[in-house]
Amino acid sequence: MERFLPAAQLTALADDLAGSCHVLAPVAHAGSVVFRWYRPGMRLEFSRMASTSPKAATFPQTEPLLVAQRHEEHKQPVIEATLPPQARTVVLGCRPCGARGKEIFGPVFLGVAHDPYFARRREDALFISLVCTRPETTCFCSSVGGGPADPTGSDVLLIPVQGGFVARSVTEAGAAFLQHALFEDVGARGAEADAVVTQAQAAMPPSHDFSSAPAKLLARFDDKEFWEQQSAKCISCGACTYMCPTCYCFNITDDDLGLISRRIRTWDNCMSYTFTLEASGHNPRPTKAHRLKNRVSHKFSYYPSIHNGVIACCGCGRCIKHCPAGVDIRAIVHAAQEYAQ
């Protein structure tokens, strides 16, 4: 299915959708562009890639897992799972890399240990992705299995053309979405859209071959000096993990609210000292060198080794672009790959 959305109708579409479902969209917010739950009156911003990722649509930063409620002191608590309410979520204007992110870590949550919270949100979410026409200096999606018009994880691809977007459905749910009255007949714009996609793909820098990374990173595991050098400028914050569309590590903590307590799941950060700190005081990853090694190796070695070669990175480049110290994950993996034995 292929339809046309005039640029002038974009806000009207978002406004209309917001009346019947949750809309997560890149919104200009005092100089920043971040994904927010859209409300009419907010300003959609499609021209800049949002700093944050659309990960929250399927994996929110805070997810209540359960509540334990005592009706009176000392009485046995009643435990109730707090599954998200079944409700349609539309992610409007994510990039193909962001839509693909959840497909990369999804198998972990939908595997042996089926995560009902992720599963429900995934089931209810529709991803309307905006095809990228020009790569940024930090973009490397095509080196990790994606591309500027990659349909993986998207339900509809919006291809920017003169005056608006050619909207192509990828899934059946996407095709149904295109029945919305604000979409128009595509007319003869199909060829223009094809040209945009071809041009976008051609504009990508040459792909880097990461296939030797799993073994090469593992070979550097005990090379303390290598990892100390690679992590020297890292300040061990969590900007990279929290911006990342594919990072899925989480924490579980209880909030005690008196007679009610909540157990919440929150994004956690493998670059934090406390991430692996054991109650005894022992920490298997005591320095930022240990932690960066695990972060990079998880994405480019461990994960592909146990998930059919899939690299746990969608190449969006947010971790590079937003790193306060300019740490470049590509350079670290390249260094391991090129390391002379």
Add this chain to the structure above:
Amino acid sequence: MNQHNPYLPQMATLVEVIEETPNIKTFRVVLDDEEKMQNFTFRPGQVGQLSVFGVGESTFVINSSPTRMDYLQFSVMRVGEVTTRLHQLRPGDKVGVRAPLGNGFPVEAMRGKNIVFIGGGIGMAPLRTLFIYMLDNRADFGDITLLYGARTPVDMTYKAELPEWLARSDVRTVLTVDAEYPGWEHRVGLIPNVLLDLAPSPENTVAVTCGPPIMIKFTLQALKKLGFEDDQIITTLEKRMKCGVGLCGRCNIGTKYVCVDGPVFTYAQLKELPSEL
């Protein structure tokens, strides 16, 4: 849609609390849902998460044996937030239980073999489940030796059971403490040294060891000296865990997740993993 929710604990009641040492208590719990309690199965070595609602969850090995299902037993050392609150609980109090988790000991592969248990301090907990399982299936296994050590007699767990274990003629139980102690009638010496002294034969034998890292390190050296091969040595690991089901991402050693691929590993398996204990 009423799918299994891996994060949802079963409500359980503490039926007994045993003070083992000044900072270790053993908790016996029974699931409140009678049917679930009756149908509960697990393998020795599997772990569970105990919840104190409003405080949090922590992981402990189920140290009772699947052959004795009157209750599930966990031994808890008071070291952090959750364990401190657990220590304040009394019989009748409620906890949450998520269990069983993890892989457990390769019991089938151990049948017909001689078994040497080497436990140090709280490290006796995971050995206890397997030890009792074997006592209850005594004919399936060869010679069984238990070497259990602690810093002092005060630090020894399962004191109430030790006389029975010592008295049994079908197992050899050896106790040791690090230094002389008034009234102590058993061995004195560090576990690896006592092990060398006992010198169990590696022939058709599996060694199962658990304890503090330093003890494990020297015990492995002793076992190697005695001629044990890497795949004849089994240990159980501890890592900080949250989800317990292989998702949250903190207990991995390379590609292996201690919460699902472990906590039980042979020394041969551990050697294959990156060195990040």
Add this chain to the structure above:
Amino acid sequence: MLQQLKDAITSRLPELDLVLGWEMGFDPFHATPLYIREAADVERLVVGPWAVHNLATYLPGLKGKKVGIVVKGCDSRSVIQLANEGLIRREDVTVFGLCCDGVVSHRKLREKLPADLGFVEEAQWQADVLRARVAGQEVSVRLSDVLADKCIACCYPNALGADVLVGSERTASPQPVACQESFEALSSAEKQAFWQETMARCIRCYACRNACPMCVCRDHCIATSRDPLWLGQENSPAENFMFQMIHVMHLAGRCTECGECERACPVDIPLLLLRRHMNRVTQDLFAYEAGTTVGQTPPLLTFQVEEAGINERGW
């Protein structure tokens, strides 16, 4: 200036384990910290408007090493403050000070460009004018139009307490920071509403904390501690703001206003509004400006029965 600096570093390098400087980073708009370990590394050194990072942040983590560090005026205050608080051993540090013309605010630069920063193809400074090609379009931007706010308000363009000072000394001409003045003019309710809205986009990644040279608890921060439990892990404006308030209070009288918290924030939260405000308070109460005088103790690390600037009884 750059050659003078390179020469100074080269001559001191043999007695040092490493020197902290900057080199160009992942694109022509970004520098990145450089660890100079051998003479060949010196060639990669850059200074100038891209050298935004305050390298003093790394010093507490390099304890025990002989470290050289290149500092701008603002960064030099952090070195002094760290030494004043005993968080680094000044005798282990060799300070290569710059006379600084100011650095770029990438946020401001973005607004001057036809497309986002990431579409840069080429960029070069010609004196104080940046000539660049961005998304196929040629642009030129004056440094004065994209200066970081901290540079507009800068009182110390020449590094303080440097062992080696390079460049020709500048005269400070501090200007008020417009956004601070308009923030201060808000009512309490308006400020509350502003933070409620702004903290909604905070993701609690702690880049602000870890980029801060004076934030030295790091691994033991109350933000993630469960004992004591001061903050829940929920991401909400209330919890996020609470963390910032704790951060500000811990920095009261210690903050050198280097602006790294705000620069590091990936979602552009104007954290300096809080820091600058608190610095005004400590200035008013204690006549103290962190990191400007060697050997001075921060006011909140001392105790005086009668603080001259605090009228306790209201008489």
